[in-house]
Structures are given as C-alpha cells and as structure tokens.
Amino acid sequence: MAGAKGRVSTASDGGTGGATRGGAGRSGVGTAEAFGAEGAAGTGRGTVAPPGLPPDNGVVVQAATASSNAIGAAPRAHLKPKVRAIEKGNIVMTRGEPSPVLARTLYVVATPIGNLRDITLRALDVLGEADIIAAEDTRITATLTSHYGIKGRLAALHAHNERQRADEVIAWLAGGKRVALVTDAGTPAISDPGATLVRAVIDAGFAVVPIPGPSAVIAALSASGLAAAQWLFCGFLPATASARARQIDRLRNFGCALVFYEAPHRIAATLDALAASLGPERQLVIARELTKRFETIHRIALGDAAAWLAADPDRNRGEFVLIVEPAAPSPPVEIESHDALLSALLAELPLAQAVRIAVAATAVAKNRIYERALALKKAS
C-alpha cells in the first residue's frame, strides 16, 4: 500500500490515529437477499461449526482436525470444547468457550479500525495461540499484540511480498503450524492484502478460517441511517481525475447504495467528482475516523458536501467511508417514444423481424413492443 501508515489507537486515548493510505480497492456487492439465501442453505440452520472444528471449506477439514489433535490441541486442556449451544429458530450460536486453534490452518483475523478494545475474544485466542502472525506492518500489529500481552512471532506480509510470502505460509502450514493473518486495521482482504494468500492456501489444500470483526465498511453502513437493502462496495476510486470520473459514471444508475473508501489527500477531489457525476441531490453519509476520538458521521446532500468539508480544515483529516444513497428508480419509458424507430422498421421489414430489432435496440419487453407494432400497423 502506498502512502503513510496509520496506527492503531489505544483504548485509553480514545483513538486519534488514522491510516492515510490510498490504493486500489477491491469491490464487492453485499445484499440483504444474498445473506438471507446463504443462511437458509444446507440444513436450514446457521453455519456455525461444532466447537473445535473449522467450517467445511473444502477437503482440508479432516487434515486440519487430525493434525490439530497431534500438534495443537493436546497441551491446551483448558480449551477443551464443550458442546453447548444457544438456539433460537434457525440461529445456533456456540456458547463461546475458547475453541482450539488448529494446526495446518490459516486464520484470517479482523483487528480494530481505531479503538483497540474493538477486538473479539476469538481474535485474541487465535493471535495468542498462533505460531506465526503474518502482518501487513509488523510495527502496527506489535502495538496491538503487546497491548494484549501476546508474544506471537510476527512476519511481514504486505502488498509487495504477498505472492512470495504465500509459498512460505504454505510451507509453514505443511509443517503443522498455526498461522494468523492480520492487516493494519479491519478485515484482511477488504481493500487490504490477503486475497492472494487465502487463494493460494485454499489451492494448496489447507483450511482457511475467518475470525470476523471490525471492518470500516460495515461500521459505516450500520450507523449510516440509510435503509438501503442493497449496497455496492466500490473500495478506493482510481487516483487520476479522468479514471475516477469514468468509474463514477459507470455507477451512476445503480439502484443500490454506493460505498467508497477514501484517504484525506483525495477526499475533496472525490466529493467534487461524486457531485458532478451523480448530481447534487443524492444524500451522502460521510463516516470519518470511526471508533476514534474524532469520529464524525455526517449526512448531507452531495451538492453541499464540498462546502461542508472546506468549512473546517480538521474535517479533511483522518480516514473516510463515503456512502451515497441509491439512485432514484428511473420513470417508466412511454412506449410511444419508440414510434419513430418502430414505424421505420415496419416500413422495411416483416412485423416479427421489426419487433425483434426494436426489442434489441430499446431493451423494452417484447410483448409491449409487439402490441405497439400491431397498433401502428393497423393505423397505417
């Protein structure tokens, strides 16, 4: 990742640090429907694995389990899993006893995005037990681990050595090690290194287990107040003005909320570009310095955002998530607006062929075009 590194703030300072990195963001779509479908699959229950077992993400579970019996689990009698669960409808939650951290397994661990207290108990279990913690910037992760008295071995894994490190991680896993992957802040592989390593580890036949936790995109959405059933995670916009404008233009008519990451040195230019392309009316949520001392969540029309930012130099500082409300649904097109095209086609071609071409040219439903073509033919 290019640019200055941020730092993780401690609970005591309330969080003042901020990563100020730009870079190519990975994108993804999150839909309420998609999550629902996932949860409903399989047994109809939630997909919580039995304590001590990773979820089934391939052929690797057996290997990981067998290996953990030999290497990982034996000396940790206090971590013996108890089969106790809280059940409500389709949701099953394990009670939260520490589960063994398994050998030959890569754990993808989310870490705080500002406030050191935003770390899960499972994340602490895994970081405490891992033989190696692969970290984007070992100095930043050392702040976290020393805060929690964790003495794990840290190895640098960042955007520039991820491919090469992946081979080493696979060798460590093959040797029975437990490996945790973290980035400077938030969830690995979300606009951060991690995806290449995860893919390589899966391809090599080892287990990959997510340890969910903070991510700026989810924190911002959860407090945005936007009732968007669907949202598109767009990551970082391109750095150059022309590529940025082109990218935003492509997103203009999407009927879902648009979520961007942005760094302080580009926030003003990005707000201008969003307003120019998406129009001044659409509502924007600016989520700045989440979980830190100067946390700000501001809702404003896109056309007023640049002036808001300029009104106080401190508003340019820190890390940003921008959420733009979905485009209003476009009004239905009057079928008569296609009469000129249809009449011209009907004058030259048989009805069926004219309809086929008009449907392809207008993207209007075939039955509507067909009915209109019949009416025009009758009237001529």
Ligand code: SAM
């Ligand atoms: N992997 C991280 C995650 O899960 O959110 C994102 C890493 S990305 C390199 C860093 C960007 O995430 C920042 O430039 C900013 O856009 C966003 N971000 C991270 N922490 C944030 C925070 N505390 N408040 C607002 N945005 C934040």
